[in-house]
Amino acid sequence: MxxxxxxxxxxxxxxxxxxxxxxxxxxxxxxxxxxxxxxxxxxxxxxxxxxxxxxxxxxxxxxxxxxxxxNGFTEEDIRKLYDSRILLETHALSQANKNEVVEIVPRLRQCIHDMEVTTNEVEADVRFHMLIMKLSGNKTLLQLWKSLEGIFATLVDITSVVSAPNHERVVERHRVIVDAIHEYDLARAKQLLNEHLLEAMDYCIEGIEQIKETYNNGKS
CATH class of the missing domain: 1.10.10.10 (Winged helix-like DNA-binding domain superfamily/Winged helix DNA-binding domain)
Structure with missing residues (x-):
């Protein structure tokens, strides 16, 4: 390459x-x-x-x-990264104020639209979750998340190998999160976000195994 x-x-x-x-x-x-x-x-x-x-x-x-x-990278590392991501994003969501919600919800919906029509779904997905972080209005929290943004983007890229056949389901996962935020039902939004990221973690682990298997089969 x-x-x-x-x-x-x-x-x-x-x-x-x-x-x-x-x-x-x-x-x-x-x-x-x-x-x-x-x-x-x-x-x-x-x-x-x-x-x-x-x-x-x-x-x-x-x-x-x-x-x-x-240093190496294992399945345990993936689980720890997603655990950290869940903590950051659900906490940011719990701190969302109504002014931020009014401003950011339309931008979240634009991300969902972009996921549906763009060839760069990874960028739209990462942008969506960055906006989730911005809901808190906490710049320090956002900076912590952004320090891991590159890692998250690479994991989303790998995840897409497995999630592509379930594209509509993935988009819908994002849509219901935004609907809950729009209704200012933050408890439900946090639950949905947690479920979405746990599912993404499973997709990522499976995606890595699939890519490795394809690569190894090509060598044999």
């Missing part, structure tokens, strides 16, 4: 992150700048920037000798 020239750093990070999630790079593997630069068709600058971002996400560790080592 070669990287397009626009937003190079973000694409490099997403590419390497996804390979770590799919265990193409396993725990203890060394990531080599020169090899990745050649493989992805980019200069070493974006590779170094990607390493720094991945280190901040605890996906790699830079050793004192300069080597960048993969």
């Amino acid at each position: 070669r990287i397009e020239k626009q937003t190079i750093s973000e694409q490099v990070v997403a590419t390497i992150r996804k390979q770590i999630f799919l265990q193409a790079y396993e725990q203890g593997d060394a990531l080599v700048e020169a090899e990745l630069s050649k493989q992805l068709g980019v200069s070493r600058g974006p590779i170094r920037e990607a390493f720094a971002k991945l280190e901040s996400e605890n996906l790699v560790t830079k050793r004192s000798n300069g080597r960048t080592i993969v």
Whole structure:
């Protein structure tokens, strides 16, 4: 896979992150700048920037000798990430005030429309959940969520492998959450959001296994 020239750093990070999630790079593997630069068709600058971002996400560790080592990524890590995400998003929802609801609900509905018609469903999905975070009006809480945004986006991308046949169900999951928010039934909205994210976690775990199986079958 070669990287397009626009937003190079973000694409490099997403590419390497996804390979770590799919265990193409396993725990203890060394990531080599020169090899990745050649493989992805980019200069070493974006590779170094990607390493720094991945280190901040605890996906790699830079050793004192300069080597960048993969920390590994397991099903347990996925469950912990989704547990953290559920805590952040449901708490943000519980803090929603009516002024924020009036402003943000139309934007949430636009996200749902975009999920239905766009070829970039991942972007619309991530934008939807960021707006959920903004309902709280708590900038610190939003910043915590945004520090994990790249990871969430990659997991949504992987999840789409399994969820695609259930696209209408996934869209409807989002729609009923917005309906509950619009009615200011925050308890129901939190319950629906929790159920949606738990289902997304299961899709993600299944998606990783499916992609790995397809890859391994192709090698045999």
